Every structure is written in C-alpha cells, then in structure tokens.
Amino acid sequence: MTTLDLTTDVxxxxxxxxxxxxxxxxxxxxxxxxxxxxxYCGTSGATASAGTGVWYVPPEPATRExxxxxxxxxxxxxxxxxxxxxxxxxxxxxxxxxxLSGGARTRRTVPVGGAGLRPTGTPGPADGFREVVAAVQGxxxxxxxxxxxxxxxxAASLRALDDIWHRLRATLYAGDGDAVRARQAxxxxxxxxxxxxxxxxxxxxxxxxxxxxFPAQDPGQHHRIVTGGLDRVWTRPExxxxxxxxxx
Numbered sequence: 001m002t003t004l005d006l007t008t009d010v011x012x013x014x015x016x017x018x019x020x021x022x023x024x025x026x027x028x029x030x031x032x033x034x035x036x037x038x039x040y041c042g043t044s045g046a047t048a049s050a051g052t053g054v055w056y057v058p059p060e061p062a063t064r065e066x067x068x069x070x071x072x073x074x075x076x077x078x079x080x081x082x083x084x085x086x087x088x089x090x091x092x093x094x095x096x097x098x099x100l101s102g103g104a105r106t107r108r109t110v111p112v113g114g115a116g117l118r119p120t121g122t123p124g125p126a127d128g129f130r131e132v133v134a135a136v137q138g139x140x141x142x143x144x145x146x147x148x149x150x151x152x153x154x155a156a157s158l159r160a161l162d163d164i165w166h167r168l169r170a171t172l173y174a175g176d177g178d179a180v181r182a183r184q185a186x187x188x189x190x191x192x193x194x195x196x197x198x199x200x201x202x203x204x205x206x207x208x209x210x211x212x213x214f215p216a217q218d219p220g221q222h223h224r225i226v227t228g229g230l231d232r233v234w235t236r237p238e239x240x241x242x243x244x245x246x247x248x
Contacts, residue, residue: 029095
C-alpha cells in the first residue's frame with residue numbers, strides 16, 4: 001500500500017457527482033483541494049444512476065466508454081440535486097478554509113457524527129443496522145402508507161420512525177467494519193422523518209404531494225416546505241420567488 005502525505009485546504013472524500021462538483025466549486029473558489037476516492041472519479045456514488053453523463057471506466061482512451069442513457073431509477077432531478085448540493089458544500093468549504101487563513105492546513109481533524117457511530121447508551125448488536133433498515137422500509141415502502149397518504153397514517157408512521165430514531169441514537173453501533181452501513185441506516189431514518197413531517201405540514205394535494213384527506217389544492221399553500229433537524233424535526237414554509245414576466 002502506498003502512503004501519501006498531502007496538505008490541503010479542503011479534503012473531499014468520494015468521487016460521485018456531489019463530491020466531484022464540491023471539489024470543482026471549492027477549487028474555483030480559490031482553495032487547494034484533494035479529492036480521495038476508492039476508484040476512479042466518475043465511477044462512485046450515484047454518478048451512473050443519476051444520469052449525469054460522466055460515468056467512465058478507467059482513464060485510458062481505449063477503454064473509456066460513455067454510457068449516458070443506460071440508467072434506471074436516477075434521472076435529471078437526482079443529478080441536479082447531487083450537483084447543486086455538492087456545489088454548495090464545496091463553496092462553503094472553501095469559504096470556511098479562507099476564514100481560517102493559514103490555520104486550515106494545520107488543524108487537527110476531529111471526528112463528527114453521532115447516530116450509528118457514537119451511541120449515547122449501551123451499544124447494541126453489531127448487525128443492528130439490519131433491523132433499522134427493515135423497520136424504515138416497513139414505514140416507507142407500502143403504497144398504503146407512502147403513496148395513498150392520509151394524515152392518520154402519516155402520523156402513525158412518524159411516531160414509529162421517531163421511536164426508531166431515538167432507539168438507534170442510544171444503541172446503534174456497527175464498529176469499523178460496518179460503520180458505513182450503520183450511518184446509512186441512520187440516514188434512512190432521518191430522511192423518512194423529514195419526508196413525513198413535511199407531508200403532514202402540507203394539508204393539500206399539489207403535484208406529486210397527494211393527501212387523501214386533503215384532495216384539493218389550496219391556493220394559500222403556494223410555497224415550499226423546508227424541513228430539517230435530527231432529534232427534533234422542524235418544518236417552515238419558504239415563499240416562492242417568481243421572476244417578473246417579460247412582455248414582447
């Protein structure tokens with residue numbers, strides 16, 4: 001194994017579309033950037049399924065093959081989200097690195113993240129992430145819960161997911177070998193709680209956001225719903241900004 005000793009302002013781990021765009025944006029913002037990936041940049045993460053058109057095999061011209069169009073389950077919205085979120089992260093990282101002046105390269109790295117890595121109570125079984133994944137799937141995969149949405153069902157699923165979250169906070173720990181799987185399981189629970197909390201906050205049917213108990217569109221809810229939080233999930237409406245129309 002070759003060991004590299006590198007100094008940089010911003011370290012990006014991963015070579016998927018979000019990470020790659022984060023590295024590009026940070027570099028364009030003036031930061032020195034190192035991107036670390038297990039393979040070749042462009043073959044990691046959601047690059048292929050998101051249909052970004054940049055999925056390549058190892059970088060020899062004779063073996064480089066563009067397969068854009070041969071994807072399922074991704075699509076332009078996934079690609080757009082990966083690129084935009086990566087861009088925001090890269091710009092923020094570069095801005096933070098500049099705010100530290102020369103200290104960015106000499107700081108001691110500090111581990112972050114709690115759920116799945118650092119339980120607040122007694123660690124559970126090493127494969128506890130499997131039970132978490134199955135529990136989340138039980139609340140988000142059935143059509144009667146996540147497609148035929150009704151406030152009563154959403155509230156019941158959200159109570160179950162809240163309980164799962166608080167239990168995994170206290171016990172979920174997979175060790176080094178399956179740490180990524182444990183974190184992925186925790187992320188699934190967090191995302192499901194955001195999704196259902198936002199769905200409960202929108203008491204209407206609009207586009208793909210459908211409610212059986214509120215089948216009509218409400219003109220008063222012409223806004224986005226922003227959500228976040230971990231131990232306590234929150235939502236807030238975000239007004240739409242509409243560009244003025246140009247008249248010829």
